[in-house]
Amino acid sequence: MDSFIHFDAVSKSFGTMKVVDGLDFHVGRGEFVSLLGPSGSGKTTLLMMLAGFETPTSGAIHVDGVRVERLPPYKRNMGVVFQSYALFPHMTIAENIAFPLKMRGMGRAERESRVTRALDLVRLGELKARRPAQLSGGQQQRIALARSLVYEPKVVLMDEPLSALDKQLREHMQLEIRELHRTLGLTVIFVTHDQGEALTMSDRVAVLNRGKIEQLDTPSGLYDHPRTRFVAEFIGETNLLEGTLRAHADGLAQVELAQGRVVACRTGAPPAAAGERVMVSVRPERLRLGSDPGAANALPVRIEDDVYHGDHVRLHLDCGGQRLVARTDRRDEARPVGSDAIAGFAPEDCTLVLP
Numbered sequence: 001m002d003s004f005i006h007f008d009a010v011s012k013s014f015g016t017m018k019v020v021d022g023l024d025f026h027v028g029r030g031e032f033v034s035l036l037g038p039s040g041s042g043k044t045t046l047l048m049m050l051a052g053f054e055t056p057t058s059g060a061i062h063v064d065g066v067r068v069e070r071l072p073p074y075k076r077n078m079g080v081v082f083q084s085y086a087l088f089p090h091m092t093i094a095e096n097i098a099f100p101l102k103m104r105g106m107g108r109a110e111r112e113s114r115v116t117r118a119l120d121l122v123r124l125g126e127l128k129a130r131r132p133a134q135l136s137g138g139q140q141q142r143i144a145l146a147r148s149l150v151y152e153p154k155v156v157l158m159d160e161p162l163s164a165l166d167k168q169l170r171e172h173m174q175l176e177i178r179e180l181h182r183t184l185g186l187t188v189i190f191v192t193h194d195q196g197e198a199l200t201m202s203d204r205v206a207v208l209n210r211g212k213i214e215q216l217d218t219p220s221g222l223y224d225h226p227r228t229r230f231v232a233e234f235i236g237e238t239n240l241l242e243g244t245l246r247a248h249a250d251g252l253a254q255v256e257l258a259q260g261r262v263v264a265c266r267t268g269a270p271p272a273a274a275g276e277r278v279m280v281s282v283r284p285e286r287l288r289l290g291s292d293p294g295a296a297n298a299l300p301v302r303i304e305d306d307v308y309h310g311d312h313v314r315l316h317l318d319c320g321g322q323r324l325v326a327r328t329d330r331r332d333e334a335r336p337v338g339s340d341a342i343a344g345f346a347p348e349d350c351t352l353v354l355p
């Protein structure tokens, strides 16, 4: 991956509060990267520093080899789309889209051809004489998208652009944005707090927590190999078993759980040294129920509850006082509530994270 956008030790404080803390990461040309994290984790601040509406307190931002963190927004050639569409109500759609071009002194003929092209991209050419109030929310958001694309930026920054739309429209717009990303070869940085949206749309996702990136990885990398407890719990759902790392050899870690049982976990370099505390993260669909207490990674459990979800059943398990969740196929053998069983998982199906 070539480095197209590079954050080099970027921090941002408001007064004494550090809201972005030493960010170091690269984004490749043409990549779609989402910023995902809880409210207040610094996603918007990161995006605003890239757009030029905020200046870092320290550190450097490079875009296509140019240092940009002190450049004003209009010199960065980035398209920006916000949650609120921010269209001018007194202008027609065509005038709204032409506005940034007019501000840059572009001639009328060139402006018109670019507006037509941008409207064609979002398939709303027939609405160009209307005013924003005469459009639906989804149409207004597509116009805002067209406006961000009109000066053919190489980077498009989007801050929760779909969160005001209903579910169906949101899913439709997700597909449209992905399609535009692919066909135009755009580099997209997309802020969302919807993990489903981040996982389905992105090449990679940066999980932010308290101003730091906990993990920047592909969607499957985050789900299957979370590196921290925060990521394991934030992305999807997981079971966390506390224990002590006893040994690591040949790619297999041995972890002694609180109740004295030892489980094996296939992993590269473990996150802790032998003797230190770790957590074993096992996704609910990786927990298998059986009856062989001698099986590998076997935990005796009692079935506390079963909840039918149509395509699957969720079992709530009690494992020596700890609550676990298993997701089973409807066709699996039925397990009556109150019965005992053995919950097991393969060493390949778990991950070690720091507590």
Ligand SMILES: Nc1ncnc2c1ncn2[C@@H]1O[C@H](COP(=O)(O)OP(=O)(O)OP(=O)(O)O)[C@@H](O)[C@H]1O
Residues within 6 Å of the ligand: 014, 019, 037, 038, 039, 040, 041, 042, 043, 044, 045, 046, 193
């Ligand atoms: N101009 C400002 N002055 C003071 N504090 C600010 C300013 N802008 C943001 N903050 C604070 O910085 C922190 C990070 O805010 P930011 O908007 O980047 O978070 P976020 O992850 O985008 O959150 P959300 O999902 O709620 O939009 C928050 O605690 C916020 O209150």
